[in-house]
């Protein structure tokens with residue numbers, strides 16, 4: 246309430262969140278006028294009492310959701326601008342983007358911002374998700390918030406995937422071919438899904454129409470709906486207090502203190518975005534983060550080496566490569582889809598799987614799971630990126646070498662993670678991280694096949710956990726629990 | 728007394744139950760009648776490409792001469808036609824792994840899929856890499872006038 250006579254707050258909170266701050270922009274009279282009609286006082290009261298928990302974690306984690314939303318808003322604005330020139334169609338899609346980037350004043354800038362902001366949005370979303378995971382903010386009563394955030398994450402992947410095809414260039418054509426083909430492995434519905442997704446047997450201009458509809462209408466509507474739900478839940482419940490406490494020791498007022506900081510940070514993000522878009526208009530030039538238009542898609546041209554999806558799909562792409570043609574009577578891609586499906590379902594259900602956090606107790610195993618997941622993804626992503634490959638050499642010869650170089654990088658990262666966790670945070674639970682690193686060693690340094698290495702590590706980790714549970718049961722848990 | 732209430736209640740609950748059931752069924756039926764047209768609408772029509780044998784055009788034939796291979800559409804499918812020494816063969820150009828368009832490496836006489844490094848021999852069999860099935864073969868007929876006809880029957 247005290248912020249009403251503070252002009253800075255008024256304008257900033259209005260710009261940021263119209264529904265939250267709508268009342269605060271009005272002068273007293275206008276406010277009274279509105280209040281008489283719509284009884285806004287409880288809302289203002291609620292907002293002015295809203296607090297951000299403080300004093301436990303680094304505060305930075307709390308800004309990531311807001312930053313993700315900021316990038317999403319940038320996507321909406323630049324997306325609408327791009328729509329004014331983009332023409333989906335066999336003879337127009339590629340041409341219109343070409344025209345946009347070469348002829349239209351600042352067309353290149355809008356496209357560049359749209360692409361950069363997409364990547365930055367995914368980065369901040371991933372950070373947001375992993376920090377939520379590590380802080381166990383998903384525990385009751387916030388399970389649905391986690392699931393809605395998870396769905397937003399899937400929708401964002403969908404945005405990236407569908408947007409990739411729209412310029413109708415060669416790279417996108419093949420990346421989409423491979424990407425959509427994965428759904429063929431879905432049991433029973435696979436072929437139907439594939440055809441519905443592609444608008445035919447193969448990727449064609451019909452696919453572009455469907456992806457266009459998804460990218461500019463279906464996904465945004467769904468995204469806004471889920472963001473609404475996500476924010477509503479957060480407003481209703483507030484941010485998660487630290488584990489083991491019902492309320493945080495200290496708090497910061499959301500209005501104006503936190504909102505102003507949010508706003509300042511958004512300004513910084515916009516500046517970073519603008520700098521990147523201007524100085525690197527086609528991306529940093531690494532595979533998977535590069536939006537040079539290239540050649541137009543031609544369904545009758547052969548694929549070429551170096552076709553990669555965007556970086557956040559690289560781990561799936563690499564995993565697909567690691568599966569042999571047949572295994573357990575299934576085709577490799579089917580099994581791969583199955584494994585990916587299981588991983589995604591586990592991730593969605595974490596609030597219910599983590600029984601200790603459920604009871605508001607520290608759950609070191611799940612912090613470790615988060616880090617193990619990060620290392621697992623890192624190793625696959627680095628390999629998908631061909632880190633350590635000689636760019637002019639034959640692809641086959643360097644596969645093992647790539648794995649070795651990537652293994653060293655991942656091991657180095659793993660060592661840092663373990664050291665920091667044990668020194669700085671006193672973690673003592675490293676079984677899953679250890680298993681992830683063991684797989685890296687077995688595959689990258691010793692040369693065991695990726696899947697076998699994974700299986701060995703998985704079995705060893707399972708045994709270790711069982712032994713641990715056994716000891717804990719028999720009362721010797723003093724040394725094990727954190 | 729108790730008996731009395733059950734006799735009174737029973738028909739009432741079962742009638743209500745029946746009406747609830749009816750309502751449920753009609754809601755499901757209504758949803759289905761909405762969903763069905765949408766599902767049918769989304770499912771693309773079967774390809775109506777010109778079926779049957781395909782003649783290589785002059786452009787395609789000269790490309791075949793120059794590069795030892797060419798990719799042509801045959802009844803809506805991508806087909807790779809390869810010149811090997813004295814014979815010409817044709818395969819589905821759609822990699823059996825994830826459907827990339829394959830290419831031909833004349834130096835090594837293999838059909839190569841660059842997406843995940845799948846390799847096939849000139850019978851379409853998998854040599855290495857992740858593809859789970861061989862490439863299906865197409866029939867190639869050289870006509871007396873030198874024209875090349877690709878058709879779907881197996882060679």
Ligand code: FES
Pocket residue numbers: 423822823824825826827840841842843844845856857858
């Ligand atoms: S698509 Fe051909 S090897 Fe994967």
